[in-house]
Amino acid sequence: MLLRADKLGRSVPGKVLVTEATFEVRKAEILAIVGPSGSGKSSLLRLLNRLDEPTEGNVYLDEVDYRQIAPRELRRRVGMVMQRPYLFAGTVLDNLRFGPRQRGEDLSLEAVEELLAGVGLSGFASRDVSNLSGGEAQRVSFARALANTPEVLLLDEPTSALDDDAKREVEALIQRIGHEQGVACVLVTHDAAQAARLAERVLVLESGRIVRIGLAAEVLRA
Amino acid sequence: MLKAIFHGQLQLGLAQAAAAALAALTVVILAGRRGIHLEKDLAIAMVRGLAQIVAVGSILLLLLKAPSWTSIFLLSAMIVAAGATSAKRAKGMPGAFEVSTWAIGGGAGLMIAIMTLLGVIDTPITALVPIGSMMIANAMNTNGLALNRFRSDVLAHVGEIETALALGADGKTSVAPYVQVSFEASLIPAIDSLRSLGIVWIPGLMAGMLLSGARPIYAAIYQFVLLAMIFASSGLTSLVSTLLIRSRVMTPADQLILRPGQ
Numbered sequence: 001m002l003l004r005a006d007k008l009g010r011s012v013p014g015k016v017l018v019t020e021a022t023f024e025v026r027k028a029e030i031l032a033i034v035g036p037s038g039s040g041k042s043s044l045l046r047l048l049n050r051l052d053e054p055t056e057g058n059v060y061l062d063e064v065d066y067r068q069i070a071p072r073e074l075r076r077r078v079g080m081v082m083q084r085p086y087l088f089a090g091t092v093l094d095n096l097r098f099g100p101r102q103r104g105e106d107l108s109l110e111a112v113e114e115l116l117a118g119v120g121l122s123g124f125a126s127r128d129v130s131n132l133s134g135g136e137a138q139r140v141s142f143a144r145a146l147a148n149t150p151e152v153l154l155l156d157e158p159t160s161a162l163d164d165d166a167k168r169e170v171e172a173l174i175q176r177i178g179h180e181q182g183v184a185c186v187l188v189t190h191d192a193a194q195a196a197r198l199a200e201r202v203l204v205l206e207s208g209r210i211v212r213i214g215l216a217a218e219v220l221r222a
Numbered sequence: 223m224l225k226a227i228f229h230g231q232l233q234l235g236l237a238q239a240a241a242a243a244l245a246a247l248t249v250v251i252l253a254g255r256r257g258i259h260l261e262k263d264l265a266i267a268m269v270r271g272l273a274q275i276v277a278v279g280s281i282l283l284l285l286l287k288a289p290s291w292t293s294i295f296l297l298s299a300m301i302v303a304a305g306a307t308s309a310k311r312a313k314g315m316p317g318a319f320e321v322s323t324w325a326i327g328g329g330a331g332l333m334i335a336i337m338t339l340l341g342v343i344d345t346p347i348t349a350l351v352p353i354g355s356m357m358i359a360n361a362m363n364t365n366g367l368a369l370n371r372f373r374s375d376v377l378a379h380v381g382e383i384e385t386a387l388a389l390g391a392d393g394k395t396s397v398a399p400y401v402q403v404s405f406e407a408s409l410i411p412a413i414d415s416l417r418s419l420g421i422v423w424i425p426g427l428m429a430g431m432l433l434s435g436a437r438p439i440y441a442a443i444y445q446f447v448l449l450a451m452i453f454a455s456s457g458l459t460s461l462v463s464t465l466l467i468r469s470r471v472m473t474p475a476d477q478l479i480l481r482p483g484q
Contacts, residue, residue, distance in 0.1 A: 050475055075389070080385075082385055098391075
Protein backbone atom coordinates (compact mmCIF):
# COMPACT_ATOMS: atom_id res chain seq x y z
CA MET A 1 0.00 0.00 0.00
CA LEU A 2 1.07 3.54 -0.73
CA LEU A 3 -0.54 5.64 1.97
CA ARG A 4 -1.78 4.35 5.31
CA ALA A 5 -3.68 6.23 7.98
CA ASP A 6 -3.49 4.66 11.43
CA LYS A 7 -6.06 5.80 14.02
CA LEU A 8 -5.76 9.26 12.51
CA GLY A 9 -7.67 12.17 14.03
CA ARG A 10 -7.82 15.85 14.73
CA SER A 11 -9.66 17.76 17.39
CA VAL A 12 -9.90 21.49 17.91
CA PRO A 13 -11.10 23.04 21.18
CA GLY A 14 -14.66 21.89 21.72
CA LYS A 15 -14.90 19.77 18.57
CA VAL A 16 -13.70 16.43 17.24
CA LEU A 17 -13.22 16.81 13.49
CA VAL A 18 -11.92 13.32 12.72
CA THR A 19 -11.14 10.40 15.01
CA GLU A 20 -9.84 6.83 14.80
CA ALA A 21 -9.53 6.90 11.00
CA THR A 22 -7.69 3.80 9.84
CA PHE A 23 -7.51 3.03 6.13
CA GLU A 24 -5.09 2.63 3.26
CA VAL A 25 -4.72 3.98 -0.24
CA ARG A 26 -3.37 1.57 -2.83
CA LYS A 27 -1.30 2.33 -5.90
CA ALA A 28 -3.30 3.46 -8.95
CA GLU A 29 -6.66 3.27 -7.19
CA ILE A 30 -9.36 5.88 -6.77
CA LEU A 31 -10.69 5.93 -3.21
CA ALA A 32 -13.74 8.09 -2.62
CA ILE A 33 -14.54 9.63 0.77
CA VAL A 34 -18.25 10.31 1.06
CA GLY A 35 -20.46 11.51 3.86
CA PRO A 36 -22.89 14.23 4.79
CA SER A 37 -21.88 17.88 5.02
CA GLY A 38 -19.78 18.50 8.13
CA SER A 39 -18.85 14.84 8.55
CA GLY A 40 -15.11 15.64 8.40
CA LYS A 41 -14.32 14.66 4.79
CA SER A 42 -12.18 17.69 3.99
CA SER A 43 -10.65 17.67 7.47
CA LEU A 44 -9.53 14.09 6.91
CA LEU A 45 -8.09 14.93 3.49
CA ARG A 46 -6.10 17.86 4.91
CA LEU A 47 -4.46 15.52 7.42
CA LEU A 48 -3.14 13.31 4.63
CA ASN A 49 -0.73 15.95 3.27
CA ARG A 50 -0.23 17.56 6.69
CA LEU A 51 -1.92 20.84 5.80
CA ASP A 52 -3.33 20.35 9.29
CA GLU A 53 -1.56 18.56 12.12
CA PRO A 54 -3.15 15.38 13.44
CA THR A 55 -3.85 15.40 17.17
CA GLU A 56 -4.02 11.59 17.22
CA GLY A 57 -2.66 8.74 15.14
CA ASN A 58 -0.32 8.84 12.20
CA VAL A 59 0.06 8.56 8.43
CA TYR A 60 2.63 6.42 6.65
CA LEU A 61 3.77 7.07 3.10
CA ASP A 62 5.41 3.96 1.67
CA GLU A 63 5.52 2.76 5.30
CA VAL A 64 7.54 5.81 6.40
CA ASP A 65 6.07 7.93 9.21
CA TYR A 66 5.13 11.10 7.36
CA ARG A 67 6.47 13.30 10.16
CA GLN A 68 9.90 12.00 9.16
CA ILE A 69 9.42 13.45 5.67
CA ALA A 70 10.02 17.19 5.17
CA PRO A 71 6.59 18.86 4.70
CA ARG A 72 7.54 20.31 1.30
CA GLU A 73 8.68 16.92 0.00
CA LEU A 74 5.61 15.25 1.51
CA ARG A 75 3.31 17.69 -0.29
CA ARG A 76 5.16 17.15 -3.54
CA ARG A 77 4.56 13.42 -3.24
CA VAL A 78 1.01 13.81 -1.93
CA GLY A 79 -0.46 16.51 -4.17
CA MET A 80 -3.77 18.25 -3.72
CA VAL A 81 -6.46 19.84 -5.86
CA MET A 82 -8.85 22.10 -4.01
CA GLN A 83 -12.55 22.71 -4.51
CA ARG A 84 -11.68 25.97 -6.27
CA PRO A 85 -8.64 26.12 -8.56
CA TYR A 86 -6.96 29.16 -6.89
CA LEU A 87 -4.74 29.84 -9.88
CA PHE A 88 -1.94 32.33 -9.30
CA ALA A 89 -2.02 35.56 -11.35
CA GLY A 90 -0.15 35.17 -14.63
CA THR A 91 -0.19 32.58 -17.38
CA VAL A 92 -1.02 28.90 -17.37
CA LEU A 93 2.72 28.28 -17.88
CA ASP A 94 3.57 30.27 -14.72
CA ASN A 95 1.12 28.14 -12.75
CA LEU A 96 2.46 24.84 -14.04
CA ARG A 97 6.02 25.87 -13.25
CA PHE A 98 5.17 26.94 -9.69
CA GLY A 99 5.61 23.55 -7.99
CA PRO A 100 8.87 22.47 -9.67
CA ARG A 101 10.32 25.97 -9.05
CA GLN A 102 9.96 25.44 -5.32
CA ARG A 103 12.61 22.74 -5.68
CA GLY A 104 14.76 24.82 -8.02
CA GLU A 105 13.64 22.90 -11.10
CA ASP A 106 12.48 24.46 -14.34
CA LEU A 107 9.73 22.61 -16.18
CA SER A 108 10.53 22.41 -19.92
CA LEU A 109 8.03 23.67 -22.47
CA GLU A 110 7.72 20.11 -23.78
CA ALA A 111 6.79 18.87 -20.32
CA VAL A 112 4.29 21.72 -19.95
CA GLU A 113 2.67 20.86 -23.29
CA GLU A 114 2.51 17.20 -22.31
CA LEU A 115 0.79 18.04 -19.03
CA LEU A 116 -1.65 20.35 -20.79
CA ALA A 117 -2.40 17.71 -23.40
CA GLY A 118 -3.11 15.31 -20.54
CA VAL A 119 -5.83 17.58 -19.21
CA GLY A 120 -7.20 18.42 -22.66
CA LEU A 121 -5.78 21.94 -22.82
CA SER A 122 -3.13 21.74 -25.54
CA GLY A 123 -1.88 25.17 -26.61
CA PHE A 124 -3.06 26.91 -23.43
CA ALA A 125 0.42 27.58 -21.98
CA SER A 126 0.54 31.27 -22.82
CA ARG A 127 -3.08 31.97 -21.84
CA ASP A 128 -3.66 34.39 -18.98
CA VAL A 129 -5.47 32.52 -16.24
CA SER A 130 -7.99 35.35 -15.86
CA ASN A 131 -9.41 34.39 -19.27
CA LEU A 132 -10.15 30.74 -18.46
CA SER A 133 -13.58 29.22 -17.84
CA GLY A 134 -14.30 27.46 -14.54
CA GLY A 135 -13.73 24.01 -16.04
CA GLU A 136 -10.52 25.07 -17.81
CA ALA A 137 -9.20 26.66 -14.62
CA GLN A 138 -9.87 23.48 -12.66
CA ARG A 139 -8.12 21.37 -15.29
CA VAL A 140 -5.13 23.73 -15.11
CA SER A 141 -5.07 23.17 -11.35
CA PHE A 142 -4.93 19.40 -12.00
CA ALA A 143 -2.04 19.87 -14.45
CA ARG A 144 -0.30 22.14 -11.93
CA ALA A 145 -0.57 19.46 -9.24
CA LEU A 146 0.62 16.77 -11.68
CA ALA A 147 3.66 18.89 -12.60
CA ASN A 148 5.05 17.85 -9.20
CA THR A 149 4.82 14.15 -10.27
CA PRO A 150 2.88 13.15 -7.14
CA GLU A 151 2.34 9.55 -6.08
CA VAL A 152 -1.01 10.37 -4.49
CA LEU A 153 -3.45 13.11 -5.47
CA LEU A 154 -5.94 14.42 -2.91
CA LEU A 155 -9.06 15.84 -4.56
CA ASP A 156 -11.30 18.00 -2.39
CA GLU A 157 -14.68 18.14 -4.15
CA PRO A 158 -13.02 19.24 -7.41
CA THR A 159 -16.24 19.30 -9.42
CA SER A 160 -18.60 20.90 -6.93
CA ALA A 161 -18.22 24.39 -8.39
CA LEU A 162 -18.50 23.28 -12.04
CA ASP A 163 -21.38 23.04 -14.49
CA ASP A 164 -22.42 19.63 -15.86
CA ASP A 165 -20.21 19.70 -18.98
CA ALA A 166 -17.12 20.77 -17.07
CA LYS A 167 -17.94 18.22 -14.37
CA ARG A 168 -17.96 15.38 -16.93
CA GLU A 169 -14.61 16.56 -18.34
CA VAL A 170 -13.00 16.64 -14.90
CA GLU A 171 -14.42 13.22 -14.00
CA ALA A 172 -12.89 11.77 -17.17
CA LEU A 173 -9.64 13.43 -16.24
CA ILE A 174 -9.67 11.89 -12.75
CA GLN A 175 -10.19 8.43 -14.28
CA ARG A 176 -7.27 8.98 -16.67
CA ILE A 177 -5.01 10.15 -13.83
CA GLY A 178 -5.96 7.24 -11.60
CA HIS A 179 -6.16 4.42 -14.09
CA GLU A 180 -3.86 5.38 -16.97
CA GLN A 181 -1.21 7.45 -15.21
CA GLY A 182 -1.26 5.25 -12.10
CA VAL A 183 -1.52 8.11 -9.62
CA ALA A 184 -3.55 7.08 -6.57
CA CYS A 185 -6.45 9.48 -6.04
CA VAL A 186 -8.36 10.18 -2.83
CA LEU A 187 -11.55 11.91 -3.89
CA VAL A 188 -13.74 13.75 -1.41
CA THR A 189 -17.26 14.09 -2.74
CA HIS A 190 -20.73 14.61 -1.34
CA ASP A 191 -22.13 12.98 -4.48
CA ALA A 192 -22.55 9.21 -4.01
CA ALA A 193 -23.29 8.76 -7.72
CA GLN A 194 -19.98 10.39 -8.60
CA ALA A 195 -18.21 8.10 -6.12
CA ALA A 196 -19.86 5.12 -7.82
CA ARG A 197 -18.81 6.34 -11.28
CA LEU A 198 -15.18 6.97 -10.37
CA ALA A 199 -14.00 4.98 -7.38
CA GLU A 200 -13.07 1.35 -6.84
CA ARG A 201 -13.41 1.70 -3.11
CA VAL A 202 -15.48 4.05 -0.96
CA LEU A 203 -15.01 5.25 2.62
CA VAL A 204 -18.09 6.60 4.40
CA LEU A 205 -17.52 9.16 7.11
CA GLU A 206 -20.10 10.25 9.69
CA SER A 207 -19.40 12.68 12.53
CA GLY A 208 -15.68 12.30 11.95
CA ARG A 209 -15.70 8.49 12.17
CA ILE A 210 -15.37 5.91 9.41
CA VAL A 211 -18.61 3.92 9.42
CA ARG A 212 -18.03 1.85 6.28
CA ILE A 213 -15.18 1.15 3.90
CA GLY A 214 -14.96 -1.30 1.02
CA LEU A 215 -15.71 -1.86 -2.65
CA ALA A 216 -17.79 0.94 -4.08
CA ALA A 217 -20.61 -1.32 -5.27
CA GLU A 218 -20.96 -2.93 -1.85
CA VAL A 219 -20.58 0.15 0.31
CA LEU A 220 -22.90 2.35 -1.73
CA ARG A 221 -25.56 -0.35 -1.95
CA ALA A 222 -25.62 -0.72 1.84
CA MET B 223 -13.33 83.34 21.48
CA LEU B 224 -12.08 80.93 24.14
CA LYS B 225 -9.23 83.28 25.00
CA ALA B 226 -11.77 85.96 25.86
CA ILE B 227 -13.47 83.64 28.34
CA PHE B 228 -10.55 81.71 29.85
CA HIS B 229 -7.60 83.70 31.12
CA GLY B 230 -5.53 81.09 32.95
CA GLN B 231 -3.31 78.94 30.67
CA LEU B 232 -4.50 75.64 32.20
CA GLN B 233 -8.19 76.56 31.94
CA LEU B 234 -7.66 77.75 28.37
CA GLY B 235 -5.85 74.49 27.50
CA LEU B 236 -8.66 72.35 28.92
CA ALA B 237 -11.27 74.43 27.07
CA GLN B 238 -9.34 74.06 23.83
CA ALA B 239 -9.05 70.31 24.43
CA ALA B 240 -12.82 70.14 25.00
CA ALA B 241 -13.49 72.01 21.73
CA ALA B 242 -11.19 69.68 19.78
CA ALA B 243 -12.74 66.63 21.45
CA LEU B 244 -16.20 67.93 20.51
CA ALA B 245 -15.13 68.13 16.87
CA ALA B 246 -13.89 64.52 17.02
CA LEU B 247 -17.12 63.46 18.74
CA THR B 248 -19.16 65.02 15.92
CA VAL B 249 -17.31 62.86 13.40
CA VAL B 250 -17.99 59.78 15.52
CA ILE B 251 -21.72 60.62 15.65
CA LEU B 252 -21.80 61.11 11.87
CA ALA B 253 -19.99 57.78 11.40
CA GLY B 254 -22.41 56.11 13.85
CA ARG B 255 -25.36 57.23 11.71
CA ARG B 256 -23.79 55.35 8.81
CA GLY B 257 -23.44 52.23 10.94
CA ILE B 258 -19.70 52.66 11.65
CA HIS B 259 -19.28 52.52 15.41
CA LEU B 260 -16.07 54.08 16.69
CA GLU B 261 -17.50 55.46 19.96
CA LYS B 262 -15.75 53.14 22.38
CA ASP B 263 -12.41 53.13 20.55
CA LEU B 264 -12.36 56.90 20.25
CA ALA B 265 -13.49 57.60 23.82
CA ILE B 266 -10.76 55.36 25.23
CA ALA B 267 -8.14 56.73 22.82
CA MET B 268 -8.97 60.35 23.66
CA VAL B 269 -8.98 59.90 27.43
CA ARG B 270 -5.80 57.84 27.25
CA GLY B 271 -4.12 60.24 24.85
CA LEU B 272 -4.87 63.30 27.01
CA ALA B 273 -3.82 61.58 30.25
CA GLN B 274 -0.63 60.24 28.66
CA ILE B 275 0.48 63.50 27.08
CA VAL B 276 -0.18 65.41 30.31
CA ALA B 277 1.78 62.77 32.24
CA VAL B 278 4.70 62.86 29.81
CA GLY B 279 4.62 66.68 29.84
CA SER B 280 4.87 66.59 33.61
CA ILE B 281 7.73 64.09 33.51
CA LEU B 282 9.55 66.22 30.93
CA LEU B 283 9.13 69.18 33.22
CA LEU B 284 10.78 67.22 36.00
CA LEU B 285 13.51 65.91 33.74
CA LEU B 286 14.41 69.21 32.11
CA LYS B 287 17.70 69.25 33.90
CA ALA B 288 18.25 65.47 33.94
CA PRO B 289 21.23 64.05 32.05
CA SER B 290 20.60 63.02 28.42
CA TRP B 291 21.03 59.30 29.06
CA THR B 292 17.77 59.25 31.01
CA SER B 293 16.10 59.68 27.60
CA ILE B 294 16.96 56.04 26.89
CA PHE B 295 14.58 54.87 29.60
CA LEU B 296 11.78 57.14 28.47
CA LEU B 297 12.16 56.19 24.81
CA SER B 298 12.43 52.48 25.66
CA ALA B 299 9.20 52.67 27.66
CA MET B 300 7.58 54.44 24.70
CA ILE B 301 8.72 51.66 22.35
CA VAL B 302 7.17 48.98 24.57
CA ALA B 303 3.92 50.97 24.88
CA ALA B 304 3.91 51.50 21.09
CA GLY B 305 4.42 47.76 20.59
CA ALA B 306 1.44 46.98 22.82
CA THR B 307 -0.75 49.56 21.10
CA SER B 308 -0.05 48.52 17.53
CA ALA B 309 -0.26 44.80 18.39
CA LYS B 310 -3.96 45.39 19.08
CA ARG B 311 -4.39 46.07 15.35
CA ALA B 312 -3.39 42.47 14.67
CA LYS B 313 -5.96 40.50 16.62
CA GLY B 314 -5.46 36.76 16.49
CA MET B 315 -1.94 37.00 15.10
CA PRO B 316 0.44 34.96 17.25
CA GLY B 317 3.29 36.97 18.77
CA ALA B 318 1.98 40.35 17.55
CA PHE B 319 3.26 42.18 20.65
CA GLU B 320 6.76 40.72 20.45
CA VAL B 321 6.94 41.35 16.71
CA SER B 322 5.68 44.93 17.09
CA THR B 323 8.04 45.77 19.93
CA TRP B 324 11.06 44.31 18.16
CA ALA B 325 10.09 46.02 14.92
CA ILE B 326 9.56 49.45 16.49
CA GLY B 327 12.69 49.03 18.59
CA GLY B 328 14.68 47.90 15.57
CA GLY B 329 13.21 50.55 13.29
CA ALA B 330 12.57 53.71 15.28
CA GLY B 331 14.98 52.87 18.12
CA LEU B 332 17.88 52.17 15.80
CA MET B 333 17.20 55.23 13.69
CA ILE B 334 17.01 57.49 16.78
CA ALA B 335 20.33 56.09 18.00
CA ILE B 336 22.06 56.58 14.64
CA MET B 337 20.73 60.09 14.13
CA THR B 338 21.66 61.09 17.67
CA LEU B 339 25.20 59.75 17.22
CA LEU B 340 25.48 61.65 13.94
CA GLY B 341 24.33 64.83 15.66
CA VAL B 342 21.17 65.15 13.57
CA ILE B 343 19.10 64.97 16.76
CA ASP B 344 20.32 67.10 19.66
CA THR B 345 21.10 65.22 22.85
CA PRO B 346 19.32 67.37 25.48
CA ILE B 347 16.32 65.52 26.79
CA THR B 348 13.98 68.30 25.67
CA ALA B 349 15.00 67.68 22.05
CA LEU B 350 15.69 63.96 22.04
CA VAL B 351 12.47 62.80 23.71
CA PRO B 352 9.96 64.84 21.66
CA ILE B 353 11.69 64.07 18.34
CA GLY B 354 12.24 60.45 19.31
CA SER B 355 8.61 60.13 20.33
CA MET B 356 7.50 61.45 16.93
CA MET B 357 9.57 58.78 15.23
CA ILE B 358 8.27 56.06 17.57
CA ALA B 359 4.64 57.17 17.16
CA ASN B 360 4.89 57.15 13.37
CA ALA B 361 6.64 53.79 13.45
CA MET B 362 3.82 52.50 15.64
CA ASN B 363 1.19 53.67 13.15
CA THR B 364 3.08 52.16 10.23
CA ASN B 365 3.54 48.90 12.10
CA GLY B 366 -0.18 48.79 13.00
CA LEU B 367 -1.11 49.39 9.36
CA ALA B 368 1.30 46.73 8.13
CA LEU B 369 0.10 44.07 10.57
CA ASN B 370 -3.55 44.91 10.05
CA ARG B 371 -3.20 44.73 6.28
CA PHE B 372 -1.19 41.51 6.45
CA ARG B 373 -3.76 39.91 8.73
CA SER B 374 -6.71 40.84 6.53
CA ASP B 375 -4.89 39.83 3.32
CA VAL B 376 -3.91 36.44 4.74
CA LEU B 377 -7.46 35.81 5.96
CA ALA B 378 -8.82 36.79 2.55
CA HIS B 379 -6.39 34.52 0.67
CA VAL B 380 -6.31 31.33 2.73
CA GLY B 381 -7.14 29.28 -0.37
CA GLU B 382 -4.27 30.71 -2.41
CA ILE B 383 -1.80 30.35 0.48
CA GLU B 384 -2.77 26.73 1.18
CA THR B 385 -2.66 25.96 -2.53
CA ALA B 386 0.93 27.20 -2.62
CA LEU B 387 1.74 25.09 0.46
CA ALA B 388 0.07 22.06 -1.12
CA LEU B 389 2.28 22.54 -4.18
CA GLY B 390 5.41 22.31 -2.04
CA ALA B 391 6.10 25.99 -1.32
CA ASP B 392 7.43 26.92 2.09
CA GLY B 393 5.49 29.15 4.46
CA LYS B 394 7.47 32.28 3.67
CA THR B 395 7.02 31.92 -0.08
CA SER B 396 3.30 31.24 0.35
CA VAL B 397 2.65 34.53 2.16
CA ALA B 398 5.28 36.57 0.28
CA PRO B 399 2.77 38.47 -1.94
CA TYR B 400 0.90 39.67 1.16
CA VAL B 401 4.11 40.69 2.95
CA GLN B 402 4.99 42.92 0.00
CA VAL B 403 1.54 44.50 -0.27
CA SER B 404 1.39 45.12 3.50
CA PHE B 405 4.79 46.79 3.49
CA GLU B 406 3.85 49.06 0.58
CA ALA B 407 0.44 49.95 2.00
CA SER B 408 1.82 50.74 5.46
CA LEU B 409 4.18 53.36 4.03
CA ILE B 410 1.57 55.30 2.06
CA PRO B 411 0.88 57.83 4.88
CA ALA B 412 4.62 58.43 5.47
CA ILE B 413 5.27 58.90 1.75
CA ASP B 414 2.29 61.24 1.41
CA SER B 415 3.48 63.29 4.40
CA LEU B 416 6.89 63.69 2.82
CA ARG B 417 5.42 64.45 -0.58
CA SER B 418 3.02 67.11 0.69
CA LEU B 419 5.44 68.76 3.09
CA GLY B 420 5.15 72.54 2.95
CA ILE B 421 2.26 72.41 0.47
CA VAL B 422 -0.50 70.67 2.35
CA TRP B 423 0.88 71.02 5.84
CA ILE B 424 3.53 72.82 7.88
CA PRO B 425 4.19 70.70 10.94
CA GLY B 426 4.29 72.11 14.44
CA LEU B 427 8.01 71.64 14.93
CA MET B 428 8.81 74.21 12.25
CA ALA B 429 6.42 76.73 13.77
CA GLY B 430 8.01 76.09 17.19
CA MET B 431 11.53 76.59 15.80
CA LEU B 432 10.52 79.84 14.13
CA LEU B 433 8.94 81.07 17.36
CA SER B 434 12.09 80.19 19.28
CA GLY B 435 14.20 82.27 16.91
CA ALA B 436 15.65 79.75 14.44
CA ARG B 437 16.40 80.95 10.91
CA PRO B 438 13.44 80.12 8.64
CA ILE B 439 15.61 78.27 6.11
CA TYR B 440 17.14 76.07 8.83
CA ALA B 441 13.69 75.46 10.34
CA ALA B 442 12.47 74.39 6.90
CA ILE B 443 15.43 72.10 6.25
CA TYR B 444 15.12 70.56 9.70
CA GLN B 445 11.47 69.86 9.05
CA PHE B 446 12.49 67.86 6.01
CA VAL B 447 15.17 66.14 8.12
CA LEU B 448 12.52 65.15 10.67
CA LEU B 449 10.15 63.74 8.07
CA ALA B 450 12.94 61.86 6.32
CA MET B 451 13.90 60.34 9.69
CA ILE B 452 10.25 59.46 10.33
CA PHE B 453 10.06 57.79 6.92
CA ALA B 454 13.28 55.88 7.51
CA SER B 455 12.24 54.67 10.95
CA SER B 456 8.71 53.78 9.79
CA GLY B 457 10.03 51.98 6.73
CA LEU B 458 12.54 49.99 8.73
CA THR B 459 9.87 49.16 11.33
CA SER B 460 7.46 47.93 8.67
CA LEU B 461 10.19 45.93 6.98
CA VAL B 462 11.17 44.23 10.23
CA SER B 463 7.59 43.58 11.36
CA THR B 464 6.43 42.10 8.04
CA LEU B 465 9.51 39.89 7.88
CA LEU B 466 9.04 38.70 11.46
CA ILE B 467 5.30 38.17 11.29
CA ARG B 468 5.38 35.98 8.17
CA SER B 469 6.98 33.15 10.09
CA ARG B 470 4.57 33.62 13.02
CA VAL B 471 1.52 32.71 10.93
CA MET B 472 2.98 29.29 10.07
CA THR B 473 3.84 26.29 12.21
CA PRO B 474 7.30 24.73 11.84
CA ALA B 475 5.64 22.19 9.50
CA ASP B 476 4.44 25.04 7.24
CA GLN B 477 0.78 24.87 8.27
CA LEU B 478 -1.17 28.12 8.17
CA ILE B 479 -2.17 29.12 11.71
CA LEU B 480 -4.14 32.25 10.89
CA ARG B 481 -7.44 31.08 9.43
CA PRO B 482 -10.98 32.45 9.60
CA GLY B 483 -12.76 31.41 12.78
CA GLN B 484 -9.59 30.39 14.59
